[in-house]
């Protein structure tokens with residue numbers, strides 16, 4: 001099997017992290033004991049792989065035992081996004097906050113942000129969200145100029161751009177479409193604004209051949225700015241970032257040890273898709289070892305044209321649990337969401353997955369009953385997915401009710417009834 005992980009991992013930092021965890025984490029003390037793992041015996045990737053993975057369920061069921069520092073050391077409390085299931089409590093101490101700042105500094109530096117840059121953060125800094133603050137801390141460490149506009153409010157975004165002339169935005173890609181919409185409606189000459197580059201979060205931008213996906217293309221057609229993809233999560237506390245060659249997202253080797261594993265927990269070969277399993281390095285408050293993210297990513301290997309030889313992966317092509325099998329083709333809700341988002345006249349939709357009588361997956365997309373371009377949408381989906389999916393005309397009110405359910409803090413575009 002590949003020896004990528006032997007070459008890539010920062011062995012010394014990984015060893016230190018395992019020592020720290022074995023000494024301080026009640027959860028891992030038990031996990032190692034129950035599974036007869038002696039970390040002193042781990043000298044290669046082969047032995048490291050004997051450590052059983054940690055699942056999302058472990059985080060939910062053993063949240064308290066995962067805390068590895070005394071409570072009075074904790075500074076910042078956050079939660080995971082809770083895309084699947086309930087959000088889990090996370091926290092950071094002084095060392096973790098410094099580490100988070102360093103993580104984001106390296107990530108921003110990779111895509112070209114310098115001390116002289118001005119960056120507008122259009123994501124939330126509060127709401128128990130780790131990333132927003134990470135951006136602020138990372139930019140602060142770089143010494144760049146920061147404008148904290150926060151999420152939403154396209155009017156305030158444009159007013160701030162006119163006022164402070166940022167060259168960079170940190171943004172969710174689909175929000176850029178909202179900003180363009182607002183600019184067009186309000187006669188703002190957005191194409192001549194100071195913004196040249198966007199650090200994108202939360203949504204994939206590219207296909208696995210590195211070309212822009214439909215969402216990326218739609219943004220680019222409307223507004224010719226450079227889009228960088230980043231991928232991170234609270235559990236990882238680390239970002240995977242594109243360099244200027246845009247050929248996958250680099251890992252930061254001093255901050256995370258990453259593996260891409262198949263269903264049998266074997267490393268996938270270059271070009272394969274597998275689950276991202278991470279061991280964040282230098283984390284103190286909630287250290288995780290071989291945490292299975294549930295995110296399916298494509299593994300691009302190492303040796304990038306930029307000269308970095310850290311591991312490169314795609315942003316998630318989907319969630320492991322949400323995989324849909326249609327006529328022998330595996331696909332993920334996110335691929336369908338990307339295609340639907342890119343279809344301009346479609347303002348709202350939800351996707352449903354069910355098992356049919358023969359226990360095979362079935363997909364139904366609810367679209368507004370006043371949508372005219374049905375056959376164009378069908379064609380658009382078929383060319384993107386290579387399989388045919390069912391569309392169902394539904395009242396906008398009903399779709400809205402499904403999308404904005406009372407429980408979730410995020411709109412729910414995918415409803416899994418399997």
Ligand SMILES: [Zn+2]
Nearest residue numbers: 243304305306
């Ligand atoms: Zn590179």
